[in-house]
Amino acid sequence: MTVPSTMNRSLHSFFQAIADARDEQELRLQIMDELGEHFQAQYWGLCLLNEDSHAAEVQMQGGADTEGFVADYNKLARKVDPVLRYVIEHHAPAHEQLVFSPEVWKQSELYQNCYARYDHEHVMMGPIVSGGRLMGGVYFARASDAPAFDYKDLADLTGLCLHLSSRLATLRSQAKKSQSLVANRLTPREREIADLVAKGLTNAEIGAELWITQNSVKQALKRMFRKLNVSARAELVARLQDTV
Missing domain, CATH: 1.10.10.10 (Winged helix-like DNA-binding domain superfamily/Winged helix DNA-binding domain)
Known part of the structure; x- marks a missing residue:
């Protein structure tokens, strides 16, 4: 599978779509369908945590068995994934080459028991942060015949995550204020x-x-x-x- 060389949607159009979202559902809808194309990924996902830092909803697209991947990842990989650990500790995007050499990555149990099973050859994650806490994340993966993510992908993902984090914080603040007014x-x-x-x-x-x-x-x-x-x-x- 070759990666397309053109992008149909600019990064700034994503920023505007995020800014225009009126609630969290619209925030997902505004960006999910075209995220994979912009980052030239075959698989991609978005997870927003609730206020108790539990997964509220995980959306995956691009694969034939996205539910199977999410289930296997949660069971086999989430607790031992160094890429995810990097994102959580640094609140910054990362891909597998930041924490693994290519040889170690291919030989790791994480890769062999989960990622390789679904042809997620190259992976990249970015954090959504609100109030100093991790409140979600975005995930991208490329298949085995695609190139690895690079510094430009990380730079673009950094910008995307900043806008997602800011908008999520605003939406949740507005929701709390509105809820308080109703409750009063x-x-x-x-x-x-x-x-x-x-x-x-x-x-x-x-x-x-x-x-x-x-x-x-x-x-x-x-x-x-x-x-x-x-x-x-x-x-x-x-x-x-x-x-x-």
Whole structure:
């Protein structure tokens, strides 16, 4: 497989698309389809962590068995991957040649047990950082008949990660502010009820938990629905958890 010599989308167009994203879902949609082409990669992925630093969603594209690769990587490689370790420790992009010689890379268990199985011959990762913490990353891989990533790829990925990090921080700050404004429409007791609704408790269970009658819970929910302009418990939870 030969790598295309032209790029259909400039790096600055990615920067603009990132800046224009109105939420995290749009942030993914704006860039995912064409990321691989810009970096001349056969396989690529994006992972955004939630506020607790757990994987919220991993998107991989380009391969026939992307789910298999993600599963094998998480099982066999994530804890021992020096490229990932470099990215985590330095908050900077890296490819395999920064941490391995070509000979050591090919002989490593990491390569033989995971990467080679899916023809991820050359790999490059970059961090998405927010609030001083790693909040995700981008991943690229090239097949065995493609050249390794070089300094220009790292420079481009550095710029991309800076813009992704900045936009993610802004979006999450805006979401928290909006969520706080919505939550402030509720009284402290109503917020307690909302928390228990989110945990799946029934009106009777909520009443028992808060030492109030089931009818009091029912009336409180009606008031909360009116305040937040929703009509169902699921909408109430979504309104409080995902306001953008």
